[in-house]
Amino acid sequence: MRETAMCAGLQDAELAALHRIGRRRRVATGQRVCWAGDPSLTCANLVSGVLKVARSEPDGRVQIVGLLYPGDFVGTLFAERSLDTIAALSEADLCVYPRLALETVLADHPAARRLVLRRTMATLAETRRWMPMLARARADARVAALLLDMARRCEARGPEAFRLPLSRGAMGEALGLAIETVSRQMTAFHDEGLIELSGVRGVRLIDGARLAAVAG
Structure with missing residues (x-):
């Protein structure tokens, strides 16, 4: 975990707290990680592979609004529902965390909270590059x-x-x-x-x- 973008720079105690709640998940090409509108139960850090972020338009079309690469944050913190549908464009490996447990860890470890929030904002900025x-x-x-x-x-x-x-x-x-x-x-x-x-x-x-x- 220490080599991943979300965990780089964390101290041992913070890494141990994340390790206790995390698990690895392999996702096959085409498999959905989450569906828009479903309960937001997990967040993740993408270790390898590429994911697509898709959003349904009012006219029924599905638009890809971004790509996620290794090191990017997957999911939305402090949200009850998933905002977008996220699926694998290639085989992917993720570190997955229960959202509520992750929010608790971040509340207890300010350094981890700052790092994860910075990583989340960086991921959002990257997806905004996609529409142009x-x-x-x-x-x-x-x-x-x-x-x-x-x-x-x-x-x-x-x-x-x-x-x-x-x-x-x-x-x-x-x-x-x-x-x-x-x-x-x-x-x-x-x-x-x-x-x-x-x-x-x-x-x-x-x-x-x-x-x-x-x-x-």
């Missing part, structure tokens, strides 16, 4: 923006090489595009010298500036 990305009308702009976002969130290593956390199909689901469209755009970026593809998931950003220009 989806507002891009062109498919190439959406795919470019997602590649840049994944490189940043996955801590791309030199020179800016990383492993895609999502399959082409999951990228399409997140962006509202067909898998064929995502694959076509990835190939086009490769042919234009913006990225280099390696195997099924390997990506290296060759010209991040040009990719950012495509993303708008």
Whole structure:
């Protein structure tokens, strides 16, 4: 737990308090972590994988409003009902805590409370970046923006090489595009010298500036 973003910097007593109430949970691709409107019983820290945050619109459409990456906080503290539906875009591993028990631990440990609240606000700020990305009308702009976002969130290593956390199909689901469209755009970026593809998931950003220009 000490290596995860939510727990990094906590003292042994605070970690022990979280350990007493926490459990690990594996989530398969496509499985729901929680449904909007259901009782808010748990919160979690995402250890590995990618989750999507979806919200139902008044006209019945379901809109993805954000992605959660390792280190992000999952769920809503001090809320009786889940605000959004959260599901796995890839296999995921979570540290899960009963919400009420977690709130009690945070009340007893001010340092842990400050850290978790900062982590929650950071997660909220990241999800707010998602809507402008989806507002891009062109498919190439959406795919470019997602590649840049994944490189940043996955801590791309030199020179800016990383492993895609999502399959082409999951990228399409997140962006509202067909898998064929995502694959076509990835190939086009490769042919234009913006990225280099390696195997099924390997990506290296060759010209991040040009990719950012495509993303708008």
